[in-house]
Amino acid sequence: MSVPLHLSDLLARPDLRLSVTYDVPPHLLARTVEAATVSDLLSPGKWLQGGELLMTIGLLLPMEPAACRAYVRDVAEGGAACLALGLGQGLPYQEAPEPLVTAAEEAGLPLLTVPDEVPFIAVTKAVFDARATEQRAALHRAFATQRRLTAAAAGDGLRPMLAEWTAATGVGAAVLDPLGRLLAAGEREPRTPLAQARDLLDRVAAHGLRGSASSTAGGQQLEVQPLGARRLRGLLLLTGRPDDAARSVVPGLVSLLSLELERRHLRDEPERRRRSALLSELLAEEHPAPGRARDMLHSVGLTTERVRGVVVEAVSGDGSRTRAGHDARTRATGAGSGPAAPEPADGSTSESSESAESAESAAQEMAADLALAMPGGLVRVVGGTPGGTTHDIPAGAPDRTPGGPSGPVVEAVVGEDLDIRDVLARFAPGRPAGIGPVTAPEAVRVSLRQAAGLLAVSRASGEPAEARQSQASRLLLDLGDRRTLQGYADTVLGPLDLADHGEELLATLAAWLETGGAWDATSRRLGVHRHTVRNRLDKAMDLTGRRLDDPDDRFDLWLATRIRRGGTPSPGPAGRPTSATPPPTPPER
Numbered sequence: 001m002s003v004p005l006h007l008s009d010l011l012a013r014p015d016l017r018l019s020v021t022y023d024v025p026p027h028l029l030a031r032t033v034e035a036a037t038v039s040d041l042l043s044p045g046k047w048l049q050g051g052e053l054l055m056t057i058g059l060l061l062p063m064e065p066a067a068c069r070a071y072v073r074d075v076a077e078g079g080a081a082c083l084a085l086g087l088g089q090g091l092p093y094q095e096a097p098e099p100l101v102t103a104a105e106e107a108g109l110p111l112l113t114v115p116d117e118v119p120f121i122a123v124t125k126a127v128f129d130a131r132a133t134e135q136r137a138a139l140h141r142a143f144a145t146q147r148r149l150t151a152a153a154a155g156d157g158l159r160p161m162l163a164e165w166t167a168a169t170g171v172g173a174a175v176l177d178p179l180g181r182l183l184a185a186g187e188r189e190p191r192t193p194l195a196q197a198r199d200l201l202d203r204v205a206a207h208g209l210r211g212s213a214s215s216t217a218g219g220q221q222l223e224v225q226p227l228g229a230r231r232l233r234g235l236l237l238l239t240g241r242p243d244d245a246a247r248s249v250v251p252g253l254v255s256l257l258s259l260e261l262e263r264r265h266l267r268d269e270p271e272r273r274r275r276s277a278l279l280s281e282l283l284a285e286e287h288p289a290p291g292r293a294r295d296m297l298h299s300v301g302l303t304t305e306r307v308r309g310v311v312v313e314a315v316s317g318d319g320s321r322t323r324a325g326h327d328a329r330t331r332a333t334g335a336g337s338g339p340a341a342p343e344p345a346d347g348s349t350s351e352s353s354e355s356a357e358s359a360e361s362a363a364q365e366m367a368a369d370l371a372l373a374m375p376g377g378l379v380r381v382v383g384g385t386p387g388g389t390t391h392d393i394p395a396g397a398p399d400r401t402p403g404g405p406s407g408p409v410v411e412a413v414v415g416e417d418l419d420i421r422d423v424l425a426r427f428a429p430g431r432p433a434g435i436g437p438v439t440a441p442e443a444v445r446v447s448l449r450q451a452a453g454l455l456a457v458s459r460a461s462g463e464p465a466e467a468r469q470s471q472a473s474r475l476l477l478d479l480g481d482r483r484t485l486q487g488y489a490d491t492v493l494g495p496l497d498l499a500d501h502g503e504e505l506l507a508t509l510a511a512w513l514e515t516g517g518a519w520d521a522t523s524r525r526l527g528v529h530r531h532t533v534r535n536r537l538d539k540a541m542d543l544t545g546r547r548l549d550d551p552d553d554r555f556d557l558w559l560a561t562r563i564r565r566g567g568t569p570s571p572g573p574a575g576r577p578t579s580a581t582p583p584p585t586p587p588e589r
Contacts, residue, residue: 003137004032005130007082007110010053016126017118018084021096021104021111028110031081036127038120042071045078052079053127055120057086058093058100065099072103083109084123088116138245145169145249153256161260162186165253169246172239175257178205178232178426179373192220192239200224201235205426208232225254231365233261265368272371275300276380279413283445293441297413302376304415309436309448312370312410312428313455314363314381359407367410369427374414383408409452413444424464432458435466485563492560495543505543508536510561513554 008029011018034051040059041047048054054075062068075083083104087094096113104111114123145168152160162173166186174185174194180201182194194201196217204213204224209232214223221241227234236257242250282288282296297307363381371377410428414420416438424433434454436447447467454465496502496509508526512533515521523530537548546553 004134005127007031007033007053009033009130010123010126011112013126015118016123017115018112018123019115021085021101021113024110028082028108031110033081033127034131036124038124043074045074045076045080048075048078048080050079051081053082053084053123054080055084055086055114055123057091058097061092061097061100063097063099065103068097068099069103069106072100072107072109076107076109080109082112084112084114086114086116086120091116135244138243138248141168141245142248145246146252149249149253149256153260158184158257158260159186161253161256165249169242169249170240171242171246173253174237174239175227175261176201176235176237177372178234178369180205180235183234190237190239192217192222192237194237197222197224197237201237204235205232225250227254227258227261229258229262231369233258233265268368272368272377272379275371275377276367279378279380279411282378282413282441283448286445288442290440290442293444297376297378297441300376300378302378302413302415304417305440306416306438307413307441307444307447308416308420308438309444309451310412310414310420310424311434311436311448311451311455312366312412312424313407313432313459314366314410315359315407363408363410366428366431370410370412370423373423373427374412374418376413376415378413380411381408382411409455411448413448421464430462433464434458435464437467489560489563492544492556493564495545496540499539499543505536505540506561506564508533509540509557510565512537513558513561517548 006029010016010033011020011029032051033053035049036053036055037048038055039047040056042060042062044054044056062071072083085093085096085100087096096111101111114120145165148164148168149161152164158175162175162184163186165171165173172185172187172190172192174190175183176194177183180194180198182190200213200215200217200222201224204211204226207226209226209228209230212223212225214221216222220239223238225236225238226232227236234257236254238250278296278300282293297303360381367379367381371379420435424431432455434451434457436444436449436451436454439447450467454467457465490497493506496505499505508522511525512519512522515525519530519533522533526533541548544557546557548554548557
C-alpha cells in the first residue's frame with residue numbers, strides 16, 4: 001500500500017527542526033502533505049490546490065485578532081495542510097505572535113515555526129524528495145503486481161489472477177458474465193452483494209466495451225470495467241479504493257482477464273456447435289415425437305414445459321453492417337488509393353466477398369452472445385451468403401424472397417419464462433427480430449416459422465415483433481402495402497366519407513363491429529340510445545350497399561375500419577382496447 005508523507009513525518013526530521021506552536025491534536029498531525037510553497041500574500045487561499053505546507057515570514061501579517069482570524073480562515077479554506085512561520089534575526093518575527101497562534105488553534109490549522117538556520121528551500125526539498133520516494137515505491141509496487149498477475153495468467157482460469165490482485169492491492173475483485181452472473185472472485189465471497197452492484201453492472205453492460213462506471217454502495221467504492229477484445233465477454237467488479245500503484249495496474253488486469261475470457265470463448269466453440277447441431281436435428285423432423293423433443297431439450301438443460309422460437313437478422317436489410325466493416329478494412333489497409341484490383345473470374349467483386357464474410361462473422365458472434373444468455377444455448381446460424389459459411393436453409397427459416405433477410409439469420413429456441421426482449425435489447429440491439437408463439441417442444445418448428453415471418457414487420461417497426469393470437473390481424477395489416485390497404489378501405493367506406501355526419505356513421509360502425517354486434521354495448525360506448533345506433537347503421541348500410549347479416553360484407557367493413565385505425569383496436573371503457581378478432585356472430589335484430 002502507498003505510504004504518503006504526513007505532517008508528523010516532517011516534525012520527526014531532526015535536520016528540519018520544525019516545531020508546533022500549540023498542542024496540535026494527533027489527527028491534525030496525520031494530515032498528508034502533498035507539496036510545499038511560500039507566499040506572503042494576505043489572501044493566498046485562491047492560489048492553493050490542497051494539501052500544501054504553506055510557509056511565510058509574515059511580512060504583511062496583520063496583528064489585529066479579527067484580521068488574523070480572516071487570514072488563517074483564508075489559508076484553511078484554500079486547503080492547506082498546515083501553516084509554517086519563518087523566524088530569525090532580520091525577519092519580522094523571532095517567535096510566533098499570540099494572535100496568529102490563537103487564530104490557528106481556533107481554526108484547527110496546524111501552525112509550525114521554521115528556525116532561522118533552516119531555509120525554506122530545505123523544507124521544500126524535503127517534501128518533494130519524500131513525494132518522489134513515494135512515487136518510486138508506487139511504481140515498483142505496480143511492476144511487482146503486474147508480474148504477479150502475468151504469472152497467474154499463465155495458470156488455469158480467472159480466479160488465480162483475481163486472488164493475486166486482491167492479495168497485492170487489498171481491493172476486492174470479481175468477474176461476471178455480460179448478464180451479471182458470477183464467474184469467479186478473488187475471495188470466497190464477493191465483498192459487496194451483487195444485488196447492490198446490479199444497477200452499475202447493467203449500466204456498463206448496456207454500453208458494451210465503450211465505457212466504465214463507479215459508484216458507492218454499503219460504504220464501499222464500486223467500479224465496473226468491461227472485459228473483451230472486440231465484443232463484451234464479461235465485467236470486472238472492483239470493491240474498494242485502489243491507491244495510485246493499484247490504479248496504474250487496472251488496465252493490465254483488464255487486458256489479462258479479457259484474454260482469458262477470449263480463450264474461454266474459443267474453447268466453448270465445440271460445445272456451441274454441438275448444441276447448434278442438436279437444434280438442427282430437432283427441426284429436421286416434420287413431426288417429432290413429444291417425448292423425443294422434450295428429451296432433446298432436457299439434455300441441454302432446457303426444462304420448461306413450453307418453448308418458443310426466435311429469429312434475428314444479423315445484418316440490416318441494406319447491408320449497413322457489412323458495409324461498415326468493409327469501409328473499416330479499406331481504411332486500415334489503404335485500399336482504394338491505387339489502381340483497382342481485378343475482379344474474380346466468376347464476376348463477383350472482392351467487396352461482396354468481404355461483405356459476405358463480415359455478415360457471417362457478425363451472425364456467428366451474435367449467435368455466441370445469445371447462446372450465453374439463453375438457458376440451453378440452442379442457437380444456430382442459418383442461410384449464409386456466398387463467401388461465408390453456408391448452412392442449409394431449414395423448413396423453419398425465412399424464405400429468401402425480395403424484402404426478406406439479405407444475409408444469414410440467427411435462430412434460437414428458448415423457454416417461455418425467459419425475458420427474450422431484454423436479451424435481444426442487450427445482445428442484438430436494433431436488429432430485426434421475430435418472436436414466435438409459445439408452443440410445446442415438438443411444435444417449435446412452427447413457432448420458428450412464424451417468428452421468421454415477422455422479420456419484415458420488425459424491420460418496418462424498428463423493434464422485435466411478437467406473434468400473439470390477439471394481434472394476428474394487426475400483424476397481417478402491418479405486412480400489407482399501406483397504399484393498397486388505404487385504397488381498399490376508401491373503396492368500402494368512401495360513401496360514408498361523403499355523407500352528412502359521416503364521422504358519426506364511421507365511429508358507430510367501428511364500435512358495433514368491435515363489440516361483436518352488441519347493440520347495448522355499442523350504445524354505452526358511444527353514449528347514445530340503442531335506437532340511434534340502429535338508425536346510424538341502417539343509414540350506413542344504405543350508403544355502402546352492404547348488409548350486416550352478410551358475413552362477407554361484415555368482414556369487408558370490419559377490415560376497412562381496422563385499416564382506417566391503423567390496425568389498432570379502438571379504446572373501450574376506461575381506455576382498454578377491445579378484441580382484435582372480427583365478430584363471427586350474426587347481428588341482433
